[in-house]
Amino acid sequence: MNRAKLKRLIQDFYLVFVLIFLYAPILTMMVLSFNTSKSRTDWGGFTLDWYVQMFQSSTIMDALYNTLLIAFIAALVSTVLGTVAAIGINSMGRLPKTITMGVNNIPMLNSEIVTGISLMLAFLAFGISLGFKTILLSHITFCIPYVILSVMPRLKQTSRYTYEAAMDLGAGPVQAFFLVVLPDIMPGVLSGFLLAFTMSLDDFIITHFTRGAGINTLSTLIYSEVRRGIKPSMYALSTVIFLTVLALLLITNFSPEGQEVSRGLPPTEAEKAKKRRLETARKALLTAASFCVILAVSFTTYRHFAAARSNELYVYNWGEYIDETVIEEFEKETGIDVVYDLFETNEEMYPVIEAGGVAYDAVCPSDYMIQKMIENDLLAEIDFENIPNIDQIDPEYLERSKAFDPENKYSVPYTWGTVGILYNDKLVEELGAKPPESWLDLWDEKFAGEILMQDSVRDAFMCALKPLGYSLNSTNPEELRQARDLLIAQKPLVQAYVIDQVRDKMLGGEAAVGVIYSGEMLYLQELAEGKDFQLEYVIPKEGTNLWIDSWVIPKNARNKENAEKWINFLCRPDIALRNFEYITYATPNRGAFDLLDEELKQNKALFPDWDSLENAEVYQYLGDEADSLYNELWKEVKSK
Amino acid sequence: MAHPLIDLVHISKAYDGATVLDDLSLSVKENTFVTLLGPSGCGKTTTLRIIGGFERPDAGTVIFDGQDITSLPPNKRQLNTVFQKYALFTHMTIAENIAFGLKIKNKPKSYIDDKIKYALKLVNLDGFENRSVASLSGGQQQRIAIARAIVNEPRVLLLDEPLGALDLKLRQDMQYELIRLKNELGITFIYVTHDQEEALTMSDTIVVMNQGYIQQMGSPEQIYNEPENAFVADFIGESNIVPGVMLRDELVEIFGAKFPCVDKGFGVNRPVDVVIRPEDIDLVEPEKGTLTGVCTHLIFKGVHYEMEVTTPDGFEWLVHSTDLCPVGKTVGIHVDPFDIQIMNKPESEDEEAVGVNE
Numbered sequence: 002m003n004r005a006k007l008k009r010l011i012q013d014f015y016l017v018f019v020l021i022f023l024y025a026p027i028l029t030m031m032v033l034s035f036n037t038s039k040s041r042t043d044w045g046g047f048t049l050d051w052y053v054q055m056f057q058s059s060t061i062m063d064a065l066y067n068t069l070l071i072a073f074i075a076a077l078v079s080t081v082l083g084t085v086a087a088i089g090i091n092s093m094g095r096l097p098k099t100i101t102m103g104v105n106n107i108p109m110l111n112s113e114i115v116t117g118i119s120l121m122l123a124f125l126a127f128g129i130s131l132g133f134k135t136i137l138l139s140h141i142t143f144c145i146p147y148v149i150l151s152v153m154p155r156l157k158q159t160s161r162y163t164y165e166a167a168m169d170l171g172a173g174p175v176q177a178f179f180l181v182v183l184p185d186i187m188p189g190v191l192s193g194f195l196l197a198f199t200m201s202l203d204d205f206i207i208t209h210f211t212r213g214a215g216i217n218t219l220s221t222l223i224y225s226e227v228r229r230g231i232k233p234s235m236y237a238l239s240t241v242i243f244l245t246v247l248a249l250l251l252i253t254n255f256s257p258e259g260q261e262v263s264r265g266l267p268p269t270e271a272e273k274a275k276k277r278r279l280e281t282a283r284k285a286l287l288t289a290a291s292f293c294v295i296l297a298v299s300f301t302t303y304r305h306f307a308a309a310r311s312n313e314l315y316v317y318n319w320g321e322y323i324d325e326t327v328i329e330e331f332e333k334e335t336g337i338d339v340v341y342d343l344f345e346t347n348e349e350m351y352p353v354i355e356a357g358g359v360a361y362d363a364v365c366p367s368d369y370m371i372q373k374m375i376e377n378d379l380l381a382e383i384d385f386e387n388i389p390n391i392d393q394i395d396p397e398y399l400e401r402s403k404a405f406d407p408e409n410k411y412s413v414p415y416t417w418g419t420v421g422i423l424y425n426d427k428l429v430e431e432l433g434a435k436p437p438e439s440w441l442d443l444w445d446e447k448f449a450g451e452i453l454m455q456d457s458v459r460d461a462f463m464c465a466l467k468p469l470g471y472s473l474n475s476t477n478p479e480e481l482r483q484a485r486d487l488l489i490a491q492k493p494l495v496q497a498y499v500i501d502q503v504r505d506k507m508l509g510g511e512a513a514v515g516v517i518y519s520g521e522m523l524y525l526q527e528l529a530e531g532k533d534f535q536l537e538y539v540i541p542k543e544g545t546n547l548w549i550d551s552w553v554i555p556k557n558a559r560n561k562e563n564a565e566k567w568i569n570f571l572c573r574p575d576i577a578l579r580n581f582e583y584i585t586y587a588t589p590n591r592g593a594f595d596l597l598d599e600e601l602k603q604n605k606a607l608f609p610d611w612d613s614l615e616n617a618e619v620y621q622y623l624g625d626e627a628d629s630l631y632n633e634l635w636k637e638v639k640s641k
Numbered sequence: 642m643a644h645p646l647i648d649l650v651h652i653s654k655a656y657d658g659a660t661v662l663d664d665l666s667l668s669v670k671e672n673t674f675v676t677l678l679g680p681s682g683c684g685k686t687t688t689l690r691i692i693g694g695f696e697r698p699d700a701g702t703v704i705f706d707g708q709d710i711t712s713l714p715p716n717k718r719q720l721n722t723v724f725q726k727y728a729l730f731t732h733m734t735i736a737e738n739i740a741f742g743l744k745i746k747n748k749p750k751s752y753i754d755d756k757i758k759y760a761l762k763l764v765n766l767d768g769f770e771n772r773s774v775a776s777l778s779g780g781q782q783q784r785i786a787i788a789r790a791i792v793n794e795p796r797v798l799l800l801d802e803p804l805g806a807l808d809l810k811l812r813q814d815m816q817y818e819l820i821r822l823k824n825e826l827g828i829t830f831i832y833v834t835h836d837q838e839e840a841l842t843m844s845d846t847i848v849v850m851n852q853g854y855i856q857q858m859g860s861p862e863q864i865y866n867e868p869e870n871a872f873v874a875d876f877i878g879e880s881n882i883v884p885g886v887m888l889r890d891e892l893v894e895i896f897g898a899k900f901p902c903v904d905k906g907f908g909v910n911r912p913v914d915v916v917i918r919p920e921d922i923d924l925v926e927p928e929k930g931t932l933t934g935v936c937t938h939l940i941f942k943g944v945h946y947e948m949e950v951t952t953p954d955g956f957e958w959l960v961h962s963t964d965l966c967p968v969g970k971t972v973g974i975h976v977d978p979f980d981i982q983i984m985n986k987p988e989s990e991d992e993e994a995v996g997v998n999e
Contacts, residue, residue: 094657160724160726160728162724162725162726162728163728163729163730165693165695165715165722165724165728166722166724166728166729166730166789167730167741168694168695168714168715168716169693169715169716169721169722169790170716170721170741170742170745170789170790170793171716171742171745171746171793172716172741172745173714173716174714176745177716180741181730184730184732185730185731185732187732
């Protein structure tokens with residue numbers, strides 16, 4: 002092989018390498034969106050179910066409606082404003098023009114998070130409540146510079162003499178603009194519109210900061226769904242978004258300049274024909290794109306208004322934490338319109354409730370966070386007269402709830418679970434170890450490189466505090482330091498500190514033992530069927546964390562009675578059963594439990610005997626000081 | 642005698658503090674071909690744009706057919722412009738381009754169609770109605786721009802360096818085309834160019850401008866043969882401009898040699914500038930010449946030879962002649978009295994020419 006060929010080969014290889022690097026992640030997602038299995042590692046066959054599910058989900062469709070409507074209006078308004086601005090800027094003198102263009106470019110270079118936060122602050126400062134209109138205003142704001150940037154070059158190309166020529170031939174300024182200037186800069190204006198549409202469609206950060214209650218765009222929706230593991234319908238949705246954005250970009254860049262034939266030589270017939278074809282194709286594409294945009298907007302508008310009602314309930318819940326048909330049924334039965342909003346972590350939810358910019362009626366935080374909210378006087382007492390179904394909740398859980406809600410006045414348990422050790426029976430045997438039964442088994446050197454720990458501070462310290470015989474709510478610095486030393490000692494044996502991947506890695510047989518939430522078990526065992534190993538869950542004998550997520554009503558709720566109706570509805574055994582089947586986290590509802598198959602009732606991972614929970618504790622809010630001590634010590638563990 | 646159609650009265654204009662036109666007055670008669678000639682930045686285009694209504698003068702008035710139109714917008718003026726870069730509407734066909742002005746004025750369709758046909762015929766582009774602008778050559782686009790302007794039957798056609806973007810051959814063809822059009826239409830043309838040859842070929846009247854002032858105004862022959870100052874002499878054609886002393890009427894001394902001439906009234910022993918065109922210098926035997934020098938350069942130009950003859954004082958005379966004088970040969974310089982043009986020395990560089998020839 003000669004040198005030139007080799008060089009060529011290396012070049013090609015490099016190009017392919019770069020392309021794979023760029024597109025492999027997206028391709029992976031696309032492939033997974035057609036995967037029958039929910040696992041990220043197993044291929045279970047081809048299916049379109051996730052796409053069907055996506056189109057049937059009212060949450061996703063609502064988010065789609067918001068996204069499209071906002072993108073459309075924002076693009077339209079910013080195109081008009083941007084075009085007018087560009088014309089103004091173009092006619093300025095050189096210095097003011099340079100300065101103005103600089104000012105125009107800053108928002109584009111500015112970090113989005115700064116833009117997002119400052120917009121949010123501005124809205125709050127002027128007393129504008131966050132919601133649809135604030136997202137729209139923000140999107141218009143950040144789209145304008147892009148429109149200006151795409152119209153400007155076209156304007157520069159357009160000789161100012163064409164405008165003067167039109168005036169010269171008798172047209173007034175307005176006529177001259179619409180008859181001559183606008184058609185001339187139209188390609189720039191159209192691509193500005195599509196660019197703005199794409200940018201708005203795509204935006205997450207700014208939307209995240211400026212959105213209010215019950216408003217989600219696709220990007221914020223996907224973000225809030227991340228917490229409990231992304232459902233494959235989200236892959237389907239992401240695939241659709243990617244393809245849409247790709248299509249828009251292609252159209253935007255599709256040969257907008259057709260007129261650059263040299264002036265001296267008349268073009269040949271072939272060139273002209275080619276140009277005409279390109280021009281026609283471009284026009285057809287633009288028309289098709291605009292048509293699709295309008296169709297999508299009107300379709301979702303129809304859906305939206307077909308469902309609109311006035312009696313409202315604002316719900317703030319974890320992503321993937323309810324069977325959506327339950328919401329629909331509640332709306333049908335009560336005539337209350339549910340505005341459903343999602344959060345990803347307790348820490349994200351808390352400041353939203355504390356700020357009170359959005360008045361939620363029903364929220365579903367975790368134990369320690371409920372305690373913090375009670376201490377900070379953010380919750381309203383629930384009127385249990387309105388919740389007769391409270392009888393259905395096993396008194397044992399109400400008893401446990403007293404750890405964070407001492408008088409059972411503020412919260413109604415919704416789901417619960419434990420943290421335990423998941424192990425691969427085959428691998429454990431191969432390593433010559435016995436099945437784990439104590440937290441200390443995670444310090445067994447036989448498991449070197451086979452241990453997965455939770456990458457979250459309280460869970461990690463729990464694993465060390467419990468075997469030391471201390472409370473998992475310990476705030477004693479000495480006890481915590483001992484736990485830290487224990488964790489550092491364990492570090493050489495740990496394969497990784499992870500959150501979601503415990504599930505996938507264990508399924509793939511990559512590790513022998515891992516710390517995991519019991520809620521994942523039902524789902525995991527389903528997927529592990531047919532493998533040559535079993536995944537077993539054990540609650541260590543020293544005790545563990547028993548966590549409870551409960552419904553509460555914030556003090557500033559506007560529809561407290563509706564919230565109580567909602568909580569009562571969720572306590573109905575048939576409804577609780579449906580939610581259990583969807584979420585697969587253990588239900589505290591006795592009525593629902595009684596309706597379960599015998600096999601599930603016996604599932605000790607989901608519904609352990611109370612005896613085994615003797616030493617289990619509920620996380621409590623430890624105060625800011627203890628919080629930072631925990632974080633500091635955890636940092637020391639991670640950095641060693 | 643035709644009466645003045647356009648009168649510019651004491652026009653001044655400045656951009657960002659830089660004066661472009663300073664107290665300029667100009668009168669244009671009906672049915673003439675007037676050319677504004679000068680180097681770039683001399684204010685000729687600004688003058689045209691003020692007439693067209695695209696610029697407002699800072700001071701002074703524009704009179705059109707006896708009426709003050711200083712603040713009238715372009716669309717209300719009875720004149721049309723042919724722009725430097727044609728400024729055709731690229732998203733329209735040729736016919737739509739030409740029809741633009743008529744459609745704005747709501748003329749009936751049959752009238753518009755007739756006018757399009759007539760205008761295309763006039764510019765020798767029959768049958769181009771449905772072509773696109775991009776499919777035309779530069780010269781064709783130029784003619785469409787003219788057709789688009791003249792269908793509106795303006796009384797004055799303003800042309801801003803319309804041939805500037807064309808190549809030499811095309812430019813010459815278009816010059817004849819423009820003269821023919823002007824004669825057929827019988828309207829006033831105001832033409833801006835920096836090309837002196839173009840101006841000399843086409844104009845009835847040339848207005849030479851520099852640094853916002855009119856330097857000289859007159860027929861092409863007057864401008865060429867009797868430049869009133871060094872700027873005009875230098876800008877129009879090539880010339881030898883040498884310092885001299887007017888000894889008395891009809892006798893001027895150049896580099897110590899006495900040349901008889903026909904100019905009078907400059908006084909006695911007065912320093913002047915002397916203009917001698919290169920083609921007016923006769924190279925003769927050394928002993929017959931008024932001055933002698935050595936030929937130092939020789940270039941063949943086709944029609945004639947271009948030579949440089951250096952006289953002992955160091956001045957290099959530019960000479961055009963069909964007779965060849967080899968480099969190194971000593972020759973005599975002779976000039977006929979009526980080929981010598983005497984000018985007053987300017988007091989400052991941008992001095993305004995005194996008086997304007999009618």
